[in-house]
Amino acid sequence: MQRITAAIAFPLLSAAAIIIILAALPACRKSAxxxxxxxxxxxxxxxxxxxxxxxxxxxxxxxxxxxxxxxxxxxxxxxxxxxxxxxxxxxxxxxxxxxxxxxxxxxxxxxxxxxxxxxxxxxxxxxxxxxxxxxxxxxxxxxxxxxAGSTPKALEWLLAIQPQAKHIFVPVCFDTGAASLSLRDLKQGAAKLGIRLTVGKVATVEELRASLSEMPADVDAIFMIRSWLVGCNFKVVHDQAVKRKIPVVSAGQVHFDNGLILSYGPRxxxxxxxxxxxxxxxxxxxxxxxxxxxxSEFFLGINLRAARLIGFSIPRDILQQADFIIRERQNHPN
Missing domain, CATH: 3.40.50.2300 (Response regulator)
Known part of the structure; x- marks a missing residue:
């Protein structure tokens, strides 16, 4: 029995040693x-x-x-x-x-x-x-x-959780080329889906606050596009959305933890x-x-904590398709 055990153990140990050596090779090659x-x-x-x-x-x-x-x-x-x-x-x-x-x-x-x-x-x-x-x-x-590439689908996901959405507010500062390009993609997607956009062009934080406070009364959601000034002042956007009880969505993961209800885009x-x-x-x-x-790969994220904050309900079938979900206390990747 001891000989059999030894005969089995030796190949296993040898295999383990080989695995360890192979795992270390990338670091060895780099250090050389x-x-x-x-x-x-x-x-x-x-x-x-x-x-x-x-x-x-x-x-x-x-x-x-x-x-x-x-x-x-x-x-x-x-x-x-x-x-x-x-x-x-x-x-x-x-x-x-x-x-x-x-x-x-x-x-x-x-x-x-x-x-x-x-x-x-x-x-x-x-x-x-x-x-x-x-x-x-x-x-x-x-x-x-x-x-780029996820914005049209992000709009479709918005309609999946809010079928009655017809009017979206888009705060933007054209402080980077990505702002113009992402707004272009948003406009194309909105036109195909019959969604009306109101673009709030701003250049300062004060203008952002004023633009959000003056949003038309029939706005159904706020869409975040790639804009440095607006993104760096997301709390201003989120606070106004909570006050108006409307969701904030985006074609990217940035600010997902901070109050986006839905994101569809790169992680x-x-x-x-x-x-x-x-x-x-x-x-x-x-x-x-x-x-x-x-x-980049695109992922669907749902933030139930943010949804509950404005009394918003997410259909179960949408939750089942989400790649990651923020619940009341934890982040549960699907």
């Missing part, structure tokens, strides 16, 4: 290479979850901060300072630049042109913004993840993971020009 320097540009605090997911995923790929990778970070909203930071990254000959937001990607492409420094972006619409001509076979030393953590995978391939030797721009 040079130390990489990566530029990191995130002008918008709303993208912090994507940014942190990128950094954590890079670590999982074997890039360990302080050992074989370092980051030069730029987190200012000032466009002149972003441009200056990007030029410093180029002067220091970083191995790659990672950007979040449309303005950052646009500036990075321009400033790195002819330098050989690849760029990985997360942005709304790379083709619509002119960063690449096409998603596949773009031939540019820049690639990444684009977030920020998954977006960061996608970008890190592309960065790993580029640092491993694959030219950015050979990597197609990827479109």
């Amino acid at each position: 290479k040079k130390a990489f320097v990566v530029g990191y540009v995130n002008p918008n605090p709303e993208n912090e979850l994507s940014a942190q997911s990128f950094l954590q995923s890079m670590s999982k790929y074997g890039y360990v901060k302080g050992q074989n990778i370092s980051y030069i970070r730029s987190e200012t909203k000032d466009k002149a300072r972003i441009e200056n930071d990007l030029r410093e990254m180029v002067a220091k000959k970083v191995d790659l630049i990672f950007t979040l937001t449309t303005p950052a990607a646009t500036m990075a492409k321009k400033i790195t042109e002819g330098t050989g420094i690849p760029v990985v972006f997360v942005m709304y619409d790379s083709v619509g913004s002119g960063v690449v001509k096409r998603l596949v076979g773009h031939g540019e030393n820049i690639t990444g993840v684009q977030l 920020d953590d998954r977006v960061g993971q996608q970008a890190a995978r592309l960065a790993d391939r580029i640092l491993g030797g694959t030219p950015a020009a050979n990597l197609p721009v990827e479109t």
